[in-house]
Amino acid sequence: xxxxxxxxxxxxxxxxxxxxxxxxxxxxxxxxxxxxxxxxxxxxxxxxxxxxxxxxxxxxxxxxxxxxxxxxxxxxxxxxxxxxxxxxxxxxxxxxxxxxxxxxxxxxxxxxxxxxxxxxxxxxxxxxxxxxxxxxxxxxxxxxxxxxxxxxxxxxxxxxxxxxxxxxxxxxxxxxxxxxxxxxxxxxxxxxxxxxxxxxxxxxxxxxxxxxxxxxxxxxxxxxxxxxxxxxxxxxxxxxxxxxxxxxxxxxxxxxxxxxxxxxxxxxxxxxxxxxxxxxxxxxxxxxxxxxxxxxxxxxxxxxxxxxxxxxxxxxxxxxxxxxxxxxxxxxxxxxxxxxxxxxxxxxxxxxxxxxxxxxxxx
Amino acid sequence: xxxxxxxxxxxxxxxxxxxxxxxxxxxxxxxxxxxxxxxxxxxxxxxxxxxxxxxxxxxxxxxxxxxxxxxxxxxxxxxxxxxxxxxxxxxxxxxxxxxxxxxxxxxxxxxxxxxxxxxxxxxxxxxxxxxxxxxxxxxxxxxxxxxxxxxxxxxxxxxxxxxxxxxxxxxxxxxxx
Numbered sequence: 001x002x003x004x005x006x007x008x009x010x011x012x013x014x015x016x017x018x019x020x021x022x023x024x025x026x027x028x029x030x031x032x033x034x035x036x037x038x039x040x041x042x043x044x045x046x047x048x049x050x051x052x053x054x055x056x057x058x059x060x061x062x063x064x065x066x067x068x069x070x071x072x073x074x075x076x077x078x079x080x081x082x083x084x085x086x087x088x089x090x091x092x093x094x095x096x097x098x099x100x101x102x103x104x105x106x107x108x109x110x111x112x113x114x115x116x117x118x119x120x121x122x123x124x125x126x127x128x129x130x131x132x133x134x135x136x137x138x139x140x141x142x143x144x145x146x147x148x149x150x151x152x153x154x155x156x157x158x159x160x161x162x163x164x165x166x167x168x169x170x171x172x173x174x175x176x177x178x179x180x181x182x183x184x185x186x187x188x189x190x191x192x193x194x195x196x197x198x199x200x201x202x203x204x205x206x207x208x209x210x211x212x213x214x215x216x217x218x219x220x221x222x223x224x225x226x227x228x229x230x231x232x233x234x235x236x237x238x239x240x241x242x243x244x245x246x247x248x249x250x251x252x253x254x255x256x257x258x259x260x261x262x263x264x265x266x267x268x269x270x271x272x273x274x275x276x277x278x279x280x281x282x283x284x285x286x287x288x289x290x291x292x293x294x295x296x297x298x299x300x301x302x303x304x305x306x307x308x309x310x311x312x313x314x315x316x317x318x319x320x321x322x323x324x325x326x327x328x329x330x331x332x333x334x335x336x337x338x339x340x341x342x343x344x345x346x347x348x349x350x351x352x353x354x355x356x357x358x359x360x361x362x363x
Numbered sequence: 364x365x366x367x368x369x370x371x372x373x374x375x376x377x378x379x380x381x382x383x384x385x386x387x388x389x390x391x392x393x394x395x396x397x398x399x400x401x402x403x404x405x406x407x408x409x410x411x412x413x414x415x416x417x418x419x420x421x422x423x424x425x426x427x428x429x430x431x432x433x434x435x436x437x438x439x440x441x442x443x444x445x446x447x448x449x450x451x452x453x454x455x456x457x458x459x460x461x462x463x464x465x466x467x468x469x470x471x472x473x474x475x476x477x478x479x480x481x482x483x484x485x486x487x488x489x490x491x492x493x494x495x496x497x498x499x500x501x502x503x504x505x506x507x508x509x510x511x512x513x514x515x516x517x518x519x520x521x522x523x524x525x526x527x528x529x530x531x532x533x534x535x536x537x538x539x540x
Contacts (some may be wrong), residue, residue, distance in 0.1 A: 037457065044441040044455030100373075122453070144484070151486040157457040158489050162471070165460055167453045169467075170413060170474050172460075174483040204476055230471055231478020238423025335369075 001346045002073040003080060005111075007087050007327065012113035014130040015314045023301045024249045025134035026181040026221070026314065029092075030143040033166045033175035035124040037155040041167045042103060042120050050103040054119050060153040061108050061117060072108040077101075086323030092130070112119060115146060122167045123175075125150070134245065136178055136238050144234075163230070170227075174234050175332055179225035180245050181306055186255035187248075188220045193289070196248065204228040224248065250334030261301060271299035275308075279350050283336075285345040289320050308351055312349055320345060366392035414452030420473060421449055421466075438462040495532050499525055 014027050035041055036056065039049045058074045065072045077085065077099055085099040094107050098121045118126040127150075129143035150156075157165040164175040171177070187193040197207045207224045208321040209217030226237045226244055258266055274295035277288065297313055299305040318324065325341045326333050333341055364374040374394035436445040441455035445463050448454060460467065472481045485493060502525050509518035 035457065040456040041440045041454060043453045044443060069476065147484075148487070151488070155488075156486050157488050159457070159460055159481070160489075160493060161480055162460060162467075163483060165454070165457045168413060169452070169454070169470055172471065172480075173475070173481040176483075228475045228478065230475035230481060233483040235483075237483075 001087075003075045003084060004115065005107055006073070006075075006091070006093060007084055012091065012093075012130070014114060014132045015318065016132045017309055020134045021249050022127070022133035023253050023309075024183055025245065026132075026183055028131045028133065028135045028181075029179050030127075030136070030139040031177045031179075032125075032127040032143050032147055033123040033171045033177075034127065034147070034150070034165065035165055035167070036095070036124050037157050039124065042101070042122060042124065043167055047103060049119050051106070053124050053235045054104055054106050056154060057117070057119050057125060057150070058106065058108060060150060064149055064153060065108075065110075068149060069145075070110045071109055072115075072117075075107050075109065077105045077107070082249075083323055083326060087327060090321040090323050091318055094118055095121060095126075115142065117146070121212040123171075133160065134180055134249075136180065136242050136245075140234065140238055142175075170268045171229050173228075173230035174232075174237065176229060176234055176237060177225055178238055178241050179223050180241070182222050182224060182248060182252070183220060183294065183297060184217075184222055184248070184252050185220040185294050186259050187252050188217065189259060190255050192251065192255060193222070196251070200244060201227070203240070204232075205241060205246065218287065218292040221290075226321070256298070256302065267302075268304060271295050271302075271304055275299065275305060278346045281343040281346070283339040284320075284346060285339055286320065286342070289342060289346065290317075293317060307352065316346065316349060364390050366390065368392075414450055417452050417470065418448045420470070436448075436463055436466070492532060495528050499528050499532070502528070 013129070036053060036165060039045055039053050042050070045053070049103070054076075061072045062074060075088075077094075080088075085094075088094045088107070089096055089099065091113075093109060093113060093116045095118065098105050098107065098118050101120065103120050105118065107119070108117040110117070114130050116128045116130070127143050127146055129139045131139040131142075159165055163173040166172050166175055184193060187196065193207075200207050204227050205224060206227050207222050209222055224241065226241050228237070232240070274292035277292045278284075278296060280290075293313055293316065296308060297310065300308055300310055300313075319328070320342050322333075322338055325338050325345065328345060329337075329341045366372050366374045367389045368391055374390035390434055437443070438455060438459045439462065440458035442463075443455035443459055445466060446465060448459065454460065468479045502521050506518050506521040506525070509515070509521060
């Protein structure tokens, strides 16, 4: 089945540890929302229309995708097992919304997992382009080229005044949501993030912690994205977001320097305790693992920890989630069992890289 | 109350999630609630419940419908009414944008910091159509000026130009549909 290759616990290319400012900016995403002209939108269309939309879009991508040097696999959501759906969500290749939809939907994935085109999510088309690090222009270039290829072969719903028409009034216009995932431990520790978040929201952009709204971010990972889609061109939106992200990255660097200068021993202690937890625990909750991952990541950035590869941490962020753990264990796991499996995963992955976990492996 | 997920522990948290424009409530124990914190943020949820914002902004949407003419803005293509749009916060099809047009500027302004017009990418096929429309507008303006100045020959020439462009436009639209 076409989906198999995408379920393997191998890293997608956007999880790699390259790209600009990758120590703070973990990954970049561009999403374009589009609808076809001759069909009702997903909130109003019939199952028959849903199937036709899927057929039209898939035909173009499977047929013409090679013009852009991409090979796409078409995956129907309803043909997937529950666990397979969840794995694709955990890998950020599809949205939770797509798997809960009651209409036929699908996803077209490029072999390198940088492009994911969801069909019949909230809009007929959701083009997503993922890149590692801070690469807004590159991620947009790829999404835009694919969009131009599609519009040559399909008729888009477009309005002279309002631009690309979408189901939700918050996406109309460019249909573009650009976002950068940022690791901001020092701004969080020093509570500066609570000042930054409301200031940014006044500029047509939004910062969210991993738990959704507010400042409580799991693993100190935040997402900054544009809020406006009308009145600014794609270029202006990207420019504004790029400038704002650069400022936040600079602020984070300053905060890191200040903490390293003012309380080096406390910081070092915290980082090594977290490394110890990840390499020696027998039970690890998602929360604890995310917190420790953040500390270890900071330790690598500050050159305190030399022998852990950052790209392994990026992978672990993804693979420590429930569906991946259950695939790894090859059976359904209760929450407590997941904590055990998660701890085992961390020991195995991190010890491969020369850290001695000591102690007997109980598993 | 027993937790909806594990069916064992007593529920202590109500988790509200928006699914398909509806709020789904689940009663969970503290352990299952923590498990449910997805660490997936690559996909934006509705940043705010959009339908809630809309109903706050248009509290009298129902009342504002003219009772004498008994007209409810209804989209002729998908059957969505304006009040349904407010309730779920989503459009049913492209024609909704025209059907609800009188109210939309106000809504777009609030979501997009006062902006109502798209200034970004235009699909290549629409690009030519838009350009021709703008040319026709310009020619018509010049034609009016010619008529007022009693330059009727010039006006006739401009009228013919408009005719040619309009024919092109209709042909182009047919090709695109």
